[in-house]
Amino acid sequence: MAHPPKSKFVQLFERDKGRCVYCGMDLTADYDRFMMATEDHLVPASKGGKGRELENLILSCMVCNRLKANYIPESIDVAKDRRKYIATIREYIYKRRSEKLREFMQVTHPDQSDYR
Numbered sequence: 001m002a003h004p005p006k007s008k009f010v011q012l013f014e015r016d017k018g019r020c021v022y023c024g025m026d027l028t029a030d031y032d033r034f035m036m037a038t039e040d041h042l043v044p045a046s047k048g049g050k051g052r053e054l055e056n057l058i059l060s061c062m063v064c065n066r067l068k069a070n071y072i073p074e075s076i077d078v079a080k081d082r083r084k085y086i087a088t089i090r091e092y093i094y095k096r097r098s099e100k101l102r103e104f105m106q107v108t109h110p111d112q113s114d115y116r
């Protein structure tokens, strides 16, 4: 029996080796991790991106995708320097991550003055 055609998502998943391109999370570890895998649009359609073309997609975990939100490295042309474009997004995500970590500590350790 022939294999069914691979969905765009599966093609993306395979190209990016099942890991979040931003934080490296292994999205094949178990089913819940797999369910955290999202397609992130490098350039949103509203900014002239090519929608669901594979070259405009990147595999991202739900957490990184949420932290990235609407951020775009405006000054970098993704067509000219894709690596730098992605690295700049990664930097932004890590900055947001530490801001959220502070909030996390405030709610989980409200008595520790360091996090107030």
Ligand SMILES: [Zn+2]
Pocket: 020, 021, 022, 023, 024, 025, 060, 061, 062, 063, 064, 065
């Ligand atoms: Zn991630």
